[in-house]
Amino acid sequence: MRIHDEDFDVRKIAESGQCFRLIETAPGVFELIARGRRLVLTETDGAVAFESADTAFWSEYFDLVRDYKAVRARADQNDAFLCTAAEYGKGIRILRQEPFETLITFIISQQKNMPAIRTCVEKLCAAYGETVEGSARRAFPTPEALAAAGESALRALGLGYRAPYIAASAEMAAAGALDGLDALGDSALEAALRRFPGVGPKVAHCVMLFGYGRLSGFPRDVWINRVIDAVYGGAFDTARYKGAEGIIQQYLFYYGRSPEGQRALKKKTEDHAQ
């Protein structure tokens, strides 16, 4: 399968911080372990190619049916920062990841940078995940496997104070706490996710968005808050982008974290100081 679409950029997706198991193994070659499978994606001349018989599966995973161009077109033309961000982040898509994996990886993500998150997640998979055909890497562990591992073994992997959160959340998931959440409305889903230890507002929105495809999710992390403080006077009106909040968040986040975006933020802050 070969996709030539300005709204599908594997590298940007890998750098976007929503998925920690999509890794560039050689220039232009990316290996993804997702839902117990391995997929190799190669990028050449602005097109992405991958080999898989199960195109329906990956179509859902990469959210291929959604019209991202139409979302970008919704950006307020008077909002220069967002317009720049949407253009800069063009190619990002919202992946539909496994809810349990999303839950645990974003509990891990707190107070960690992206390389550190990847290291921890790979260690966790290597220790407790099933083998994956064709790859040296392992699948993300099941709730049962992590629950059986226990807090002290997780702490020994370097997870620090997150170990009890992960152990308890895995136990809850193994007991069925994630079952049937798909049927819930957005706010009920958010409330259900908040019951897992180590899950606050930020992680809950990440899981809603990246694990359940709920585009009303708008995770507020330090980068988004920096953008909102510097550019929007401390309050960003998500209501204008109803049904696409999470995509808008990704554009703001990806651009805000980039060197170009940081220069723009610095300039805004200096302008305000005058």
Next chain:
DNA sequence: CATCAGGTGAAGT
């Protein structure tokens, strides 16, 4: 070597 990193929960005002 010190600081920081894609937060959360508990305790304090």
Next chain:
DNA sequence: ACTTCACCTGAT
């Protein structure tokens, strides 16, 4: 309801 603080450890 809002503010402050401790928390593990790898990356820079």
